[in-house]
Amino acid sequence: MQLNKSTTPLRLGLMAASCALLGAPVARSQVAPDGEQPLLIDTGLLYYKEDQGRVQTIEPIVNLKKNYGDDHVLGVTLTFDSLTGGSPNGAIPSRKAQTFATPSGTSLQPVSGVPQTYTTPSGQVVALLAKVTLYSVNPGQLPLDPNFHDRRIAADASWSQPMGLDTHASISGHLSNELDFNSAAVNGALSRDFNGKNTTVSGGFNLELDRINPIGGAPVGGTDYIQLLKGGNKSKNLVGGLFGVTQVMSRRWVSQVNYTYDTSKGYLTDPYKIISVVDTTGASTGYRFENRPNTRTRQSVYVGNKVYLGGEVLDLSYRRGSDNWGIKSNTVDGRLRIDLGNDVYIEPHARWYRQAAADFYHLYLNQADALPTYMSADQRLAEFRATTFGLKLGIGFDGNNELSLRIEEYQQKAAQTSSSLANLQGLNLNPGLKSAIVQIGWRYEY
């Protein structure tokens, strides 16, 4: 029972009398939009793991939401991420063992008294800085940097409120910090209702500024890996806009269409990724640091639907994305929430994703070919298909409180995984990815 210092003796007496009459605790009344709502606390712990010794993450997250009444809502989210494991460095497997330097390697200046050398695939011997750590990869294995680790802290805050009768505005800010990356973003949106709240038109903008401080410095893009030519810190920014229409189609069906557009400028390359160079037989002759354009423009169209089918709620959406790097994508996502009674529900989830490769994506480079201006072997820019299947279980209790468990499994398969070159025959050059997520959530009204 919510008591504040202004609860009169008469009100207390009435509450007690009603309690006695009805034999049950007297709940608070919640009438919106005037009334103030209790604080809603949403917490979760997520565990993410990729197969084959790749990345794993533990992520605790806390979200607080407070409605001060009249739809004035403040939201605060705090996220902490800890990532460990191995991450592909972009090179392809080889018939021979391969050796790489970790990102902290910065120069070839030998340090007297501490001899350390690195032999390139073509037999050249190069002296290295003592602090460079090397790692080796067995023949046939996908090269992963096993020293990959990162930790991320992020904070988000948002405020939304009505502006007049049919208009709603919101503004939010975001700050995040990683070992090698800092980001600040601000987002604003305005929406307006028409047709007795059956139609809502919304528009928003998004601004993001990032500072990238790669460990060891940002490599000069496209240069020979063994030279370990590294520069300093980098930055990039993003400006974007969104326009959307939400429409109540029938008593049981709400639909939404969104168009988004954004432009990024600055350092868009992954400083830790390289691309293998092979000769005509497929044997490795060396590597290059990847190099991506310094601008990227993306557009997407999203159509979402929420349908009430008796006791179940279906969420079905389609998104089509494209950008000026040549990546086109299609996503179909479906969720079905099924009420099992007694405040318990399950929600199966399925997602299908397909993407075409970036124009400058290459699984590897041929030494004989002219060096392209832009190149990347990052499998996230390749042509691939991915599917996700998941199940969420939610148990509600005491009003708005809920305990939930979510399990999801993700599989990604690349289109190009092999080569006809002699020394690469029989090798799976892009084994794809399998990962699983387990997340426990607890939502509590305070």
Next chain:
Amino acid sequence: MRDSSAKLAVESRDGGIVAVCFLAMASPCEVLIETGDVERCRALGMLAAKEAWRIEAKFSRYRDDSVVSSINRSCGSPVEVDDETASLIEFSAQCHKLSNGRFDITSGVLRRCWKFDGSDRLPSPAEVEALRALVGFEKIRWEPPFISVPSKMELDFGGIGKEYAVDRVLAELVAQFPAAILVNFGGDLATNRAPASGPWRVGVERPGSEREAAMLLELSQGALATSGDTHRFLLRDGVRYSHILDVRTGWPVPGAPSSVTVAGGSCVEAGILATFAMLRGADAESFLDEQGVRYWCMRS
């Protein structure tokens, strides 16, 4: 015995809600449940209707076989009452105390001289005085479980019966089927929680503006009760006499609003606060402000 099956209407509403409608306590009643199972809804609706009819039958002063009628016929002899009746009497006793005597379930006899039919026929002071002698909860002997009501005095649960029924029905339905449920008996309503599609949208009629668009509230938990009825009044020499009687004088409370709607944790609590506010007449709003509850007052 009513032919129950004929009296229920089931219809589906927006956002995955099914409604069961019936008549009880001289009001249109509806039970809204968030579910796709129409048969389940019909069964729950029948449960709700039966409970509403049961309470109506038990506490109605119009029925010879009701508990209230047997108490009112007892001529001063002690009557043993069951737990439910005892709770209601106890609750009424508390309300009598908390309202400093303004709320009184023995005030029903005053309706014999006050007929609020919109006419200008006021009773004479002598008539009012005669009946006022028969009013006063302090004259009742309440020694649970025995109640002794002196001759010619009467108990009337009309002021709390409907709200009590709303709360009881909601509790019973939620115990059977914990979905989001809203119980609405003629404007006195309560809900356990909001459906997934958002808070319940409740229209509160503004008497006097006839069928004009009601005030729309969004309710996610708790109850609303409305006191007042613009059709029950008397008008003479330009003075409007509302049907809310001050038991200490036997006359209508001056300056009472035409209707008060209050939000509370339970329908019973909301209803009593609305009634208390009406009994304060011109001070209705300041009384409710003091109590720190959400309310909407209409004055014509």
